[in-house]
Amino acid sequence: MGHFTKTCHPPETLASMYVEVRKKKFVTISTRKALCALRMVLPPYRHSDEELITLVAEVAIDAGLAVEFDTRET
Secondary structure: OOOOOOOOOOHHHHHHHHHHOOOOOOEEHHHHHHHHHHHHOOOOOOOOOHHHHHHHHHHHHHOOOOOOOOOOOO
């Protein structure tokens, strides 16, 4: 198994990369799945869920994709 290390990319770049990969197969971006993916590679506790969801939603909308706001409220 590979070793995961936290990235030094800014969250804006990671959100763009996530949407770019997903838009090749999907027309809708799930905020729950995006948040999970970004949390795997970002250092913990630097950005709120809301900040990350906003970044992903903005990039997805700019790319012409629909956004499914399906994250659970805690």
